Amino acid sequence: MMVEQNLSLQPYNSFGIAAKAQRLVRVASEADVQAVLADPALAAAPKFVLGGGSNIVLTGDVKPLVLKVELKGRRWVGEDERHWLIEAAAGEPWHDFVAWTLDQGWPGLENMALIPGSVGAAPVQNIGAYGVELQDRFDSLDAIDLTTGRSFSLNAAQCAFGYRDSIFKHGPQQARGGSQHMGLAGKALITRVRFKLAKAWRPELGYQDLLRRQQETGVTHPTARQIFDWVCAIRRAKLPDPAVIGNAGSFFKNPTVTPEQCADIIGREPKVVHYPLADGSIKLAAGWLIDACGWKGKSVGNAGVYEKQALVLVNRGGAAHPCTGGEVVTLAKAIQTSVYERFGILLEPEPVVV
Numbered sequence: 302m303m304v305e306q307n308l309s310l311q312p313y314n315s316f317g318i319a320a321k322a323q324r325l326v327r328v329a330s331e332a333d334v335q336a337v338l339a340d341p342a343l344a345a346a347p348k349f350v351l352g353g354g355s356n357i358v359l360t361g362d363v364k365p366l367v368l369k370v371e372l373k374g375r376r377w378v379g380e381d382e383r384h385w386l387i388e389a390a391a392g393e394p395w396h397d398f399v400a401w402t403l404d405q406g407w408p409g410l411e412n413m414a415l416i417p418g419s420v421g422a423a424p425v426q427n428i429g430a431y432g433v434e435l436q437d438r439f440d441s442l443d444a445i446d447l448t449t450g451r452s453f454s455l456n457a458a459q460c461a462f463g464y465r466d467s468i469f470k471h472g473p474q475q476a477r478g479g480s481q482h483m484g485l486a487g488k489a490l491i492t493r494v495r496f497k498l499a500k501a502w503r504p505e506l507g508y509q510d511l512l513r514r515q516q517e518t519g520v521t522h523p524t525a526r527q528i529f530d531w532v533c534a535i536r537r538a539k540l541p542d543p544a545v546i547g548n549a550g551s552f553f554k555n556p557t558v559t560p561e562q563c564a565d566i567i568g569r570e571p572k573v574v575h576y577p578l579a580d581g582s583i584k585l586a587a588g589w590l591i592d593a594c595g596w597k598g599k600s601v602g603n604a605g606v607y608e609k610q611a612l613v614l615v616n617r618g619g620a621a622h623p624c625t626g627g628e629v630v631t632l633a634k635a636i637q638t639s640v641y642e643r644f645g646i647l648l649e650p651e652p653v654v655v
């Protein structure tokens with residue numbers, strides 16, 4: 302095990318923010334975690350688990366010991382009459398894993414194509430896109446308790462998945478409803494994730510952008526591969542590629558309101574984009590709210606609001622003059638204030654501010 306000191310994290314966060322890790326250990330095997338825990342000084346240090354770095358805003362050098370997850374491998378684990386059970390190690394890039402499952406003839410993840418980040422980070426925020434969330438295909442995961450070194454597994458209920466949320470986004474004081482476990486943020490390192498993919502595959506085409514593709518192409522019964530291609534094309538058209546323009550995907554969650562609140566907003570803003578949910582509440586498009594407040598293209602320092610999707614904050618300075626985490630947070634706060642003043646809604650950030 303090697304402890305790297307003062308290592309730049311710029312290549313390891315999708316915003317491309319130039320912060321450093323005071324100490325970083327690469328985790329390529331479970332033995333690497335055990336070696337950290339066997340060292341008294343490292344075992345006692347607070348820890349920060351870094352996956353693909355696509356959902357974080359670094360506001361300064363990272364003081365906790367960074368455990369950079371580089372666990373690799375993916376495999377067929379088993380099957381029953383209805384499902385294939387497929388596993389990937391936490392350090393596998395998410396999109397490559399999705400493409401590989403399709404190549405193997407196991408569809409089901411295609412709507413989540415091209416989401417940046419790693420397999421291990423996917424359950425942390427219950428990634429989702431175009432009508433499918435990770436929890437819809439999730440079977441279980443393995444993790445290592447960073448206090449005791451013990452391995453454990455969690456099923457979906459134990460992960461306490463919510464919209465862009467799970468037990469891994471909450472500290473010990475914030476256990477999630479439905480889970481027996483305490484909040485696991487900083488307390489556990491996910492090593493493997495297993496997915497349950499239905500043999501009786503059905504396309505998920507409810508999302509507006511996919512319906513439009515169907516109409517445009519005249520393809521009424523698309524294959525999983527076709528949906529994969531459509532999702533990639535839709536994302537490339539409206540979301541910035543982090544390899545070109547640094548960003549962390551959607552910066553705010555889409556808020557939910559009561560039907561009464563929604564009716565009140567429609568009364569004032571008839572065009573507000575809203576979707577009724579199964580539980581009777583109504584989801585509003587945060588991107589629309591931010592756009593309506595005139596934020597598209599605006600900046601604070603080198604942090605800006607993406608021109609094609611107001612929900613995405615971007616690093617306009619590139620690698621040479623990157624935005625700082627402070628600029629991103631200042632911009633995000635200004636957006637929150639203006640959306641609150643106009644609509645009475647407090648937007649909740651999606652990425653973790655470190």
Ligand code: EPU
Nearest residue numbers: 430431432550551553554555574586588589592610611612
């Ligand atoms: N809209 C605007 N102006 C904007 C942005 C959006 O008017 O600047 C409108 C759009 O026209 C559309 C609506 O808002 O009517 C929703 O926009 P979009 O379809 O782009 O989806 P979203 O709600 O902004 C969510 C997820 C994305 C995911 C897409 C597709 C969240 C926070 N974001 O975005 O996830 O890819 O749906 O399923 O739920 C991510 O989490 O990082 C992410 C990219």
